[in-house]
Amino acid sequence: MEKIINGVTIKVNEEGYLTDFSQWNKSIAEEISKQEGVGELGPKHWEVLNFIQDQYKKSVPLTIRKIGASGVTDIKEFYALFPNGPLKKAAKIAGIPKPVGCI
Amino acid sequence: MKQRNILIAGAGSAGTMMANHLKRKLNHHEWKITIVDEATTHYYQPGFLFLPFGIYDEHEIQKPITKYIPDDVDFINTAIDKIEPERNVLTLINGAELPYDILIIASGCSIAPEETPGMKDKLWYKDIFDFYSFDGAKALHDKLKNWEGGRLAIHITEMPIKCPVAPLEFAFLADDFFKHKGMRDEVEITYITPLSGAFTKPFAAKKLAHLIEEKDIKLVTDFNVERIDNDEHKIIDYGGQEVKFDLLVTVPLNKGAAFIGKSGFGDDLNYVPTDKFTLQTTVKENIFAIGDATSLPASKAGSVAHFESEILTENILHYIKGEELKAHFDGHANCFVETGNHKALLIDFNYDQEPVEGTFPFAGVGPMSLMEETMLNHMGKLGFKWIYWNVLMHGRAIPFIHPQMDKSGKKIPVNQ
Numbered sequence: 301m302e303k304i305i306n307g308v309t310i311k312v313n314e315e316g317y318l319t320d321f322s323q324w325n326k327s328i329a330e331e332i333s334k335q336e337g338v339g340e341l342g343p344k345h346w347e348v349l350n351f352i353q354d355q356y357k358k359s360v361p362l363t364i365r366k367i368g369a370s371g372v373t374d375i376k377e378f379y380a381l382f383p384n385g386p387l388k389k390a391a392k393i394a395g396i397p398k399p400v401g402c403i
Numbered sequence: 404m405k406q407r408n409i410l411i412a413g414a415g416s417a418g419t420m421m422a423n424h425l426k427r428k429l430n431h432h433e434w435k436i437t438i439v440d441e442a443t444t445h446y447y448q449p450g451f452l453f454l455p456f457g458i459y460d461e462h463e464i465q466k467p468i469t470k471y472i473p474d475d476v477d478f479i480n481t482a483i484d485k486i487e488p489e490r491n492v493l494t495l496i497n498g499a500e501l502p503y504d505i506l507i508i509a510s511g512c513s514i515a516p517e518e519t520p521g522m523k524d525k526l527w528y529k530d531i532f533d534f535y536s537f538d539g540a541k542a543l544h545d546k547l548k549n550w551e552g553g554r555l556a557i558h559i560t561e562m563p564i565k566c567p568v569a570p571l572e573f574a575f576l577a578d579d580f581f582k583h584k585g586m587r588d589e590v591e592i593t594y595i596t597p598l599s600g601a602f603t604k605p606f607a608a609k610k611l612a613h614l615i616e617e618k619d620i621k622l623v624t625d626f627n628v629e630r631i632d633n634d635e636h637k638i639i640d641y642g643g644q645e646v647k648f649d650l651l652v653t654v655p656l657n658k659g660a661a662f663i664g665k666s667g668f669g670d671d672l673n674y675v676p677t678d679k680f681t682l683q684t685t686v687k688e689n690i691f692a693i694g695d696a697t698s699l700p701a702s703k704a705g706s707v708a709h710f711e712s713e714i715l716t717e718n719i720l721h722y723i724k725g726e727e728l729k730a731h732f733d734g735h736a737n738c739f740v741e742t743g744n745h746k747a748l749l750i751d752f753n754y755d756q757e758p759v760e761g762t763f764p765f766a767g768v769g770p771m772s773l774m775e776e777t778m779l780n781h782m783g784k785l786g787f788k789w790i791y792w793n794v795l796m797h798g799r800a801i802p803f804i805h806p807q808m809d810k811s812g813k814k815i816p817v818n819q
Contacts, residue, residue: 314605378641
């Protein structure tokens with residue numbers, strides 16, 4: 301599927317997660333963040349998003365435990381930054397796939 | 404010529420299969436194969452799902468660990484203390500040092516309930532159970548025999564876990580179990596997952612979501628447990644969500660072996676960083692890893708270990724000859740998923756291909772159907788115990804089923 305964000309056409313899956321990370325940029329992230337109800341992205345949001353993207357590039361799966369042990373934030377703050385399903389929301393804004401099971 | 408050493412750390416499914424493969428492939432004058440494990444019993448772990456419901460009894464899912472270790476492979480029945488890659492030495496807890504030329508880490512993963520506050524507390528094995536260990540599954544069987552009903556919560560702490568579909572199968576079998584006991588109305592079943600749904604892959608979500616509804620299983624998603632309140636009988640997540648339970652069946656955090664952490668090369672869950680194609684670790688070129696012990700983004704499941712064992716055997720032979728590690732694992736997994744009422748699904752997938760519909764193992768013929776609830780698949784699941792003990796643990800292939808996933812029998816949507 302394709303979606304137009306800020307006038308740019310990007311590839312997404314049925315749930316709106318980017319399928320091509322190379323198409324991600326900060327303005328796309330800001331727009332997805334608004335659509336997800338997370339709102340304006342502050343410096344702390346960016347620190348977390350950068351950490352998540354860095355882990356993704358190293359093929360490390362995204363888990364709540366990893367966020368808590370990141371040194372960037374703790375789990376309570378992570379929930380405050382990305383309320384209601386922080387892992388999937390942060391993944392969507394960061395332009396990476398959501399954490400999944402095998403089916 | 405001096406005999407060289409291949410050392411296998413762990414004699415579960417993966418390690419046992421490797422011992423059998425390598426014994427047949429290597430010249431025993433040149434290579435001595437040694438396998439180390441502290442356990443004395445080899446459990447058929449898929450049986451842990453059936454034990455709580457009395458479908459299997461405890462005797463049919465365990466054998467002496469030595470039964471499947473070939474006679475000319477040395478078995479050392481001691482716990483491992485640590486590995487020192489720079490010295491090519493594995494040390495046992497009794498201080499004995501085992502030097503190796505090639506090391507295969509097959510030490511699996513196991514539950515760590517102590518990592519979640521309140522999990523392994525006063526309700527542990529009273530109202531809170533796991534079914535990922537023999538003791539847990541057995542204790543749960545005793546509990547379910549006389550349980551009078553109430554709120555049953557089935558819970559996953561965090562991914563990755565061994566056999567990721569088992570908790571869902573547990574929910575389906577529980578529905579069936581209580582129906583047959585004539586007490587389904589007395590039981591409220593809730594499935595609690597840290598993921599965004601019971602099914603997270605697009606095809607499965609579309610095709611199978613109805614199962615949850617039909618069986619009246621309540622779903623709580625995006626739930627990351629912070630602690631369990633034993634006095635109030637509730638499980639609480641970081642976002643403040645709470646679920647009350649009378650009986651909690653949880654899958655605790657899964658971790659790799661402690662000696663991996665002590666050796667200094669595991670990740671934060673003690674999994675061994677491993678190349679997902681060649682199964683060579685990134686620790687050192689003469690250290691390989693297989694099965695649940697690895698950091699691979701594949702399912703932690705016996706079928707995966709089985710397919711990996713064929714790939715790893717080839718690559719070890721390449722390594723010995725100084726050749727490129729040409730065999731590549733594609734993440735292939737093949738699992739029966741119990742859905743209750745004597746039916747099961749069969750799923751077949753790899754790193755790139757999500758489970759879809761089709762026929763298996765023969766394209767267009769079957770006899771098994773993929774992603775369809777059938778009785779034949781259920782028979783397959785039950786029959787698999789025989790295959791496990793009599794075919795797989797001897798390091799033999801199942802006819803017509805290959806390590807690389809076959810796309811020909813699958814209805815793969817065109818946009819994939």
